[in-house]
Amino acid sequence: MGCSSDNASIEAQDHLDRSLAYQQQGQFRAAMIEARNALQVDPADDANLLHYANLLQEVGSSSQAEQLLEKRSNSNNPELLLTLAEVMLDQGKYISAGEVLSNLDEKELSNDTEYQRLQAIQSYLSGQHQEALEIYADLLDTHPDDPQLVGDYIELLLQSNQLTTARTAISSALGKFSDNPEFLYQSALLAYRQNDLNTAEVQLTEALFNLPETDIMLPGRINTLELLADTLTRQGKPDEALIYSRAIRDANPEAYAARQQYLDALNAASLGDLATARSTFEDILNQFPNNRQAALLLGLLRLEEGNIDEGEALLSQNIEAETAPVNIIRATALAQAEQGKPKQALAVLEKALLARPDDPTLLSLYGVIALSQGEEQAGIRSITKALTLSPQQTRLHLLLAQHYEETDQIDLALGHYRSAFEKNPADWPTTGAYLVLLTNADSTDTSGVMDTLATQYSDQVDALWLMAMTHYRQGNLDQAQSRLNQLLEIDPHRTDALIAKARLLSQEGNARAAVPYWLSVLNVNPENRTALNELVRIQSRQLSSQELINWLVAQQQSYPQAAIALRSVSVELAVNEGRLDQAKQIAQPDLHSEDPYARRIRANLLRGEAIVAANDLQWTIAIQKTNEALAILPDNTGLLTLASRLYQQTGDSEKAITLLDRGIAYAPDNLRLIMEKTELLQRGSPASALSYLQPHWEKNPSEQLAVQYFPLLSQLRPEDMPAAANLLLDNQPNSVSAHMVLASHSLNNGDHDVAVNHYETALTFSPELVPALNNLAWLKRDADPERALSLAKKAANLAPESASVLDTYGWLLHLNGESEQAISVLDRALALEPDNADIRTHREQIELSTQG
Incomplete structure (x- = not known):
């Protein structure tokens, strides 16, 4: 092993010597090849690593040198750490460099020229310019003929404008x-x-x-x-x-071409051509994968296009928080927070704030994210510092006020709102939030704020809007109307004011007077479905379906921008009424347009043709027309439901379910499609239907789902009914069906008092609910016979064809001494259900009592 290690060291030294020779001759390509060979043969020798890093630094690749040296950042080798600090400083990363330098023994290196030089550069970059220049002056006193020290000193003087x-x-x-x-x-x-x-x-x-x-x-x-x-x-x-x-x-033609591409991409982005900019940045990254700047800008473009996942990934992987521009740091942190990575966002901002401790944008963003994570003190401290640095930024007061509102510290919230208002009453979002809190707190300060707006900003629509909304919240509807009228005289096309005016008129019982305002909303913004729906709702109370269609068509001339929206709903109504020929006539102007409303119109015509074919039992044609409509509106709930039902008619349940699944995949919480699929499954297997519906119920228990869920549960798992009802009440405390389930359960268990409470609550929200009226009447027959009779009578009037309801009413008439009328009511009940033994028994008992 010793011999092998010695051989590697000798071979590495040979490569290193050749690399140094090439470097002195100016042959850097060959020098780097030999340096890489030395490092590959003997990677443990710091000398090989340092030489390669120095070569990279010399050719201008400090970032690559940093990546190389960072792998040994835990080293005890001072030369290696000093080189790492230097390449970091080359890139402006003085905080990271400072961290590296702090790991060195200051006493041991107190006389080391390189250590002092790097300390000076680090001080200069951190803003301590005079201190850095003094360090260099001291070094030059000792080393007056050191070219590097002299050059550094001159560069700092030039940067300091001395x-x-x-x-x-x-x-x-x-x-x-x-x-x-x-x-x-x-x-x-x-x-x-x-x-x-x-x-x-x-x-x-x-x-x-x-x-x-x-x-x-x-x-x-x-x-x-x-x-x-x-x-x-x-x-x-x-x-x-x-x-x-x-x-x-x-x-360097490749680098020049890449730079030209980079400039072209920036130019395309500035002109709004995001597709070209994105494509160009992608080309640059394919050629130069380590180009951080292109990656960061591509990340910004991805965010702009709404692709948060990819944009956040590109930014997070390439951000250098110490040196990146504030706008990129802000975009990165916001994207990370939106992607559920608040700790990463805070880490990026913490690093950036070390380099820019007094940047209000970064401080306020850090504060907002910290507060959202429950780090109250850090968040408040950061936003407060931003506010100290930039006192005229009243939105910072808004951030703090909103936090104090959320934590029920109302006095502190009002204090910040008050300060913001004193600085800039025309910061409308902040002033608006201030007025809402003042109104909710019933504060006497409201009138002062309103007076300021009325005297200083009476000609500004935002001020008029805030005054109108405040009057409305205070219940001063006439004053609210007056302010809205003033606003609409100045800006007759302001949508929120038009909507508010329409709603106020409807609230005052004058819905027909609201119609012109809804039409104006639609004329300003034809995509406003609320306005369209309100028009149909109001006018359908006054007009027959045919009159409504004619009226909608007639409004096109007066409201030309809303014309296509009006035709769209007219066509839909005509198709619903089976007037396909009229629908086609109305649709003539839109048959070749690609406007979203025009596409909806054509889809509705095809739906109408499908319905006609289905009525004639021509299922193939009906399915064909529905599929054509779905090609235009592939995710339309109504069309998917219609297509599913048509396939069911042909016996193709599998295709019917596939269509419903397609819609649910697009809109996982679409209750109409979920319930349609449940109904289809239930025909084959109630257990399958319940199994399918169960996760949807657990995710979002609702009154709508209860219509299917409760009957299935009652049939298959009746013991789970109370728990299901309580789950629904947790989600919707006003759920009538949940109260009815719990009332029935209590009644069956003999807990009549609890049942009474649930029936009473159900009637609070649904006063004409016959089962609740009927059962509560029966339970109250002894404790409150007079009210019981009143409840039973109301139930009988609402359900005159229900034998069981008439039975309760008849018996309670008897208990209240009105036996003759009781017999008459029970006779009506027996006429409905002649074989009902309970009703017959009650009649016989009443008849016997009258004879006795």
């Missing part, structure tokens, strides 16, 4: 190192910034002459060429500038 000191330092450096290309470049940069373009050109040309020739264009040459091209362009020498730009391009 141009006079920089000029002195550059002159001193060129006095000692007249042909040093870095100092020549820095001198040219200073001249360029002072618009001394001739001096800049001369010194850049000299710097190029003194730069070593290499097979890979190094960052120093690229920077020099770029500045020289810019200088020549500003001098009016574009042809000469183009020569140097081409030199950069020709040195």
Whole structure:
């Protein structure tokens, strides 16, 4: 083993020596090949790793060097850790670099020039500019002829805009190192910034002459060429500038092409052409998988397109929170939070805030996510700091106020709302939330806020809207109407105001006066289904179906933007009424349009043809027409239901279920489809139907599902009925069917008082529920005979054809001393059910009592 290890070390050293030789000759490609070979032969030797990392750094690949060195970030080798810190600083990652430097023994390295140099750069990047420059000044006192220290010092002076000191330092450096290309470049940069373009050109040309020739264009040459091209362009020498730009391009054509693609993608995105931008970024990543910038921007595009999963993944995998722009950090954290990864989002923001501790955007976002995770103190502290830094951002007051509202700290919430209102009453979302809380708290401050809005903002629609809604919440409907009228005079097309006006009129019992407002809503926004449904609901109370269709068609001229929506509902109503010819006539303008309403119109015509065929028992044609309609609206619940029923008529239950499953896959909570499938299964096997319905019930117990679930459960597992009813009550406390189940269960168990309570509650929500009236009347016959008789009479009036209800009513008439009328009622009951022994017995008992 020892011999093998020695051989590996010797071989690795050979590769390393050759790599160093190639590096000195400027043959970096060969140098990196030999460096990789050395590392592959002897990966444990830090010298091999450090040499390869230094090569990567020299050719401008600091990020790759960092990835290489991070694998040994737990090393005790100071040289390795110093190199890792340096490549991090090259990328601006001063926080990560600071963490690495903090792991080194400061006392042991107190006199180490490289350690002090990196400490200075880390301090500078963290904002401690003067401290960094002082460290460099001390180092230069000890090492005045160290070119790297001199170059770093000059660069920091230039970045700090200390141009006079920089000029002195550059002159001193060129006095000692007249042909040093870095100092020549820095001198040219200073001249360029002072618009001394001739001096800049001369010194850049000299710097190029003194730069070593290499097979890979190094960052120093690229920077020099770029500045020289810019200088020549500003001098009016574009042809000469183009020569140097081409030199950069020709040195690395692939990178140039990728950069051009990158710029093209950015341009496409700025013009709104997201598809082209996305495609271009994807091409870049296929060629250069490690291009973080392209990956981040592709992630942003994915979010913009609504693809949160892929967008979040791209951003999370490529984000460098220390150096990324705030907008990318914000997008990443929001996407992570939306994807249920709040801890990741907070971690990204924590790292970003180390680099930007005073950024209000990051602080407020951190606060919001922290509060959502129950980290109250951290969240409040972060938002409060953001508010201190940016006191005019009243939305920060809103964030804190909403938190205090949610935690029932109303006084604190009102305090933040009050501060926001004092700073900016025209922050309408915040002022709106303030008014809602004031109204709910019945605060006397409401009038003051309303007075401010009325006197200072009476011509602004948002203020009028808030005043109208506040009046409405206070029950001042006339004042609410007045403010809405003012608003609509200024902006007659504001949808929320039109809707509010229509609802207020309906609430006051003047639904017909609301019709023009609903029409206006539809004219502004033809996609507003609520407006369309309200129009049909209101007018159907006044008009026959045919009159309603004619009225809808007639409104098209006055409301042209709503015309296609009106035709759509007219066609649907005509088809429902079996007036297919009229539907086709109405649909004429839309037969070749691809508008969503037009597609709905054509689908409804096909539905009408399917219904006609089905009525004639032409099942094949009916199915064909329904399938054509489904090709237009593939996820339409009504069409899927119709198609399923048609297939059932042909005996193809499997196809019927497949269609229903298709709809349920698209809309897993669609109760209409779930219940349709349950009904279909029940015909074959009640147990299968219950098994299918059970998970839907457990997920969302509802009054609608109870219509099917309770009968199936009663038939197959009656012992589970009380638990099912209680589950429904937990989800819907006003559930009448749940109270009826529990009442029946209590009645059967002899617990009459509990049964009475459940029947009473059911009648509170459904006063004309005959079974509850009938059973409660029977249970109350002794304790409250007068009320019992009243309940029984109401039940009998509602269900005059129910023998059992008439039986209860007749017997209670008898108990209340009205035997003659009781016999008459029981005779009606016997006429309905002549063989009912209980009713006959009751009649005989009453007749005997009257004879006695």
